[in-house]
Each structure stands twice: as structure tokens, then as C-alpha cells.
Amino acid sequence: MIVLKLGGSVVTDKDRAETLDGAALARAADAIAAALDAGGDALADGLVIVHGGGSFGHHNASEHGVSTTGGTHDAGAVLDIHGAMTTLNRFVLSRLHERDVAAVPVHPFSGGHRDGESELTLPTGQVETLLAEGFVPVLHGDVIAHAGEGVTIVSGDELVAALARDLGADRIGLCSTVPGVLDDEDAVIDRIGSYDDVADVLGESDSTDVTGGMAAKVRALLELEAEASIFGLEDLDGFLAGADPGTTIG
Numbered sequence: 001m002i003v004l005k006l007g008g009s010v011v012t013d014k015d016r017a018e019t020l021d022g023a024a025l026a027r028a029a030d031a032i033a034a035a036l037d038a039g040g041d042a043l044a045d046g047l048v049i050v051h052g053g054g055s056f057g058h059h060n061a062s063e064h065g066v067s068t069t070g071g072t073h074d075a076g077a078v079l080d081i082h083g084a085m086t087t088l089n090r091f092v093l094s095r096l097h098e099r100d101v102a103a104v105p106v107h108p109f110s111g112g113h114r115d116g117e118s119e120l121t122l123p124t125g126q127v128e129t130l131l132a133e134g135f136v137p138v139l140h141g142d143v144i145a146h147a148g149e150g151v152t153i154v155s156g157d158e159l160v161a162a163l164a165r166d167l168g169a170d171r172i173g174l175c176s177t178v179p180g181v182l183d184d185e186d187a188v189i190d191r192i193g194s195y196d197d198v199a200d201v202l203g204e205s206d207s208t209d210v211t212g213g214m215a216a217k218v219r220a221l222l223e224l225e226a227e228a229s230i231f232g233l234e235d236l237d238g239f240l241a242g243a244d245p246g247t248t249i250g
Contacts (some may be wrong), residue, residue, distance in 0.1 A: 001045035001131065002240070003169045004032075005160045008052025008141070009177045010233055011092065018084060023230040024233060025095050028175065033099035034242035036136075041243040042171070046131040048163055049092075049103070052156040053141040056088040057081060061153055068158075069118065071149030081143050082109050089140045096136070103136045108154050120144075120158055124166040131167075134226050139163070153208040161220040164228075166197060172228035172237045179232040180246030181214060191248045195219055221249040 006028055012175050013019040022076040035043060053061070061067065064077035072076030072078065089105055096103040112122040127137045144154040156173075163171050180188035184201045195218060220226040229239055238245050 001048070001169050002043060002093065002173065003048045003050065003051065003160055003164045003167070004172075004240075005156050005174045006049065006051040006092070007176045008054025008056075008058065008156070010054075010175055011051055012054030012056060012072075012088065014058070016055055018087070020058050020091055022186075027233060028100050028103070028236060029092075029095040031236040031240060032096065032136075033101050034237065036101060038201045038241070040242070042240060045170070046134075047136050047165055048127060048167070049136060049138045050132065050156045050159045050163070051088070051092050051140050053085060056084040057141050059155075060084045061127070066143070066151070066153055068153045068155060068168050069149075071146050071152040073150035078143050081153075082107075085140050085142050089138065092140075093138060096138070101136055102134060103138050104130060106130070106137045106139045108139060108142040108144055108159060112142075112154060113229060114147065114152065114154075116147045118146070120154060122154075122162040122166070124163060127163065128167060137174070155216070157217050157220045159182050161224060164224050164226055171239075172221065172224065173225055173236075174221075174228065174230045175233055175236050175239075176230055177232065178230075179235065181218065181249075189247050192218060192222070193203050193250070195222055201233065211248065218249060224250065226250070 011025045013021050051203035060081045066072050092105050130137045139159050141156040143151045146152040183189050228244050229244050235245035
């Protein structure tokens with residue numbers, strides 16, 4: 001089973017509020033549909049998709065001062081952020097449906113929460129059942145109930161980690177706007193086995209991002225048993241076909 005994240009910077013123009021990158025999203029949807037049509041061992045046990053917030057979620061979260069650790073008790077702020085993410089989710093679903101992918105939404109705000117120690121609980125039984133019934137569950141970065149903080153952000157990367165761990169994913173892929181994790185000379189790092197190996201070259205995202213950028217991605221993926229790949233959109237076809245493009249984490 002594959003857990004695939006489409007980065008928010010891939011499917012949206014992250015520098016312009018609530019702006020879709022229609023061409024990139026279409027290209028990603030084409031690759032997913034073609035891989036599902038082809039079948040094969042790589043997708044024998046199904047596919048779960050997670051997409052980031054991009055200019056929809058991050059813009060609204062930044063406007064309201066909400067992050068993965070700093071929360072809000074303002075219901076209006078919650079509706080703004082969650083509403084923006086469900087709008088983006090509908091765009092993603094519609095592009096997949098146009099290509100006959102049996103994609104269905106799963107909204108983290110409806111079931112997940114954090115305890116007072118910021119530990120994420122994400123019930124995954126629904127996702128597992130949907131997979132078994134032949135659907136492609138599509139989750140997204142979202143707001144989430146957080147004990148003592150009201151509501152905070154759950155990032156797509158956190159969701160990928162939770163899903164991969166709880167569902168026993170065989171492969172994990174993060175599709176980004178870069179061809180992998182880059183070193184200080186902008187060359188792709190083939191493999192990362194420890195955060196210390198790359199701590200000096202990992203910085204924050206250039207665009208508005210309330211979830212920690214590339215550094216947070218690498219930290220989360222290093223905690224998983226299965227290896228993960230970070231790669232660019234041009235390598236999505238290859239990853240879904242079983243290749244290991246970009247940077248391998250783990």
C-alpha cells in the first residue's frame with residue numbers, strides 16, 4: 001500500500017492566496033489515474049492520498065495566527081481555515097474524478113485530536129475500510145482539536161506519518177516542487193539516514209508555511225519504519241510505478 005502526499009506547493013500557487021495550480025494538479029491526477037489503470041504490485045493494496053494546504057490553508061492559518069503549536073478558540077478562524085482546505089480538497093477530488101479515480105474525502109478535523117502533550121491521535125479505521133472497499137481516500141492538512149489550545153493545525157506531513165505507521169504502508173512518497181532534498185550546492189541528496197546528516201542545509205520554506213517546511217518533513221519521515229521518497233512532480237509517474245526517485249529517507 002502506498003501513502004502519497006501531494007505538496008501544497010505542487011497543487012497551488014503558494015505565493016498567491018487561494019490560487020490553484022491547475023496545470024500541476026492535472027499532471028498529478030494524470031499520473032495517479034495512469035498508475036491505477038496499470039495496476040501492478042506497487043498499488044496492489046491501494047493508495048491513500050494526502051495533500052498539503054498550499055496557498056489555501058497556510059494563508060488562512062497565518063492570517064489567524066494558528067500553527068501546529070499555537071491554537072485558537074475563535075470559531076470563525078476555524079471555519080476560515082477548514083473551509084479553505086475543504087475547497088482545495090474538492091478541487092483535488094474533482095480532477096481525480098474526471099479521470100475515473102474512485103477518490104473520496106476524509107477530513108481530519110472530523111475525527112482527529114491532539115492531547116495536552118501535542119500527540120496526534122488519528123483514527124484510521126475509516127481509511128482502512130475505504131481502501132478495502134476499493135476507494136482512494138484523500139486527506140488534507142486541516143485544523144484539529146487540541147487539548148488546552150482550542151484548535152491547531154495538523155500538517156499533511158503529520159498525516160502521512162500517522163497513516164503510514166497505523167496502516168503499515170509499504171511505500172511513502174512526498175511529491176514536491178523540488179527534485180528531492182537539496183544540499184548547499186543545490187544537488188539532490190540521494191539518501192538521508194539521520195537528521196544530523198542534513199541539519200546544516202535544511203531551512204524553512206520560502207513561502208508562507210505554518211508547518212515547518214522541509215526540516216519537519218525529514219524529521220517525521222525518519223521516525224517511520226518504511227522508507228520514504230521525496231521527489232519532484234516529474235518523477236511522480238516513476239514513483240507510482242515502483243521506482244525510488246529523488247531523496248530516500250530512512
